[in-house]
Amino acid sequence: MTKQDSSLQSQNPISSAQNSVDNVHQAVNHAMSHPTPQTLQEARNAIGKAENSLEQATDQSDAPAVQQAIESLAEDEARLQSLE
Template sequence: MTQSDSSRQSQNPISSAQNSVENVHRAVSHALSHPTSQTLDEAQNAINKAEKSVDQATMHSDSSAVQQLAQELTEEEARLQNNQ
């Protein structure tokens, strides 16, 4: 496999961050509708992973899309904290 084949198969940092933030939204929604220690832990783990992913995306681009993802992540964190 050549380098270009490999890079086509991997996600770019922005799409990876977008997927991570979408996972946070689902995990937070699930934790709020079914609040157990497990779902709350899963939501926090998703947030931690998304923070790393958004940080990676920020290092590659300071676009409005990345800024929007960071804002969405902040809002999801607040939504989880405010409803616990």
């Protein structure tokens, strides 16, 4: 996985949450294509980080972007659970 250059992005709670959810999507895709205990754990770890980021973002805003990130995370969690 390539890491995005964070210096080019605004690091507010909403963008951090969106980045975390993007990382979950990548991790879940990887786990689905290569379902090993390690990739599954990496996806679960990414979900935990994204949940924390989303919690901070929702404390500051109820912007549509936050709602969309929450929905995207829920979809990826469901996809991961289908593997487990």
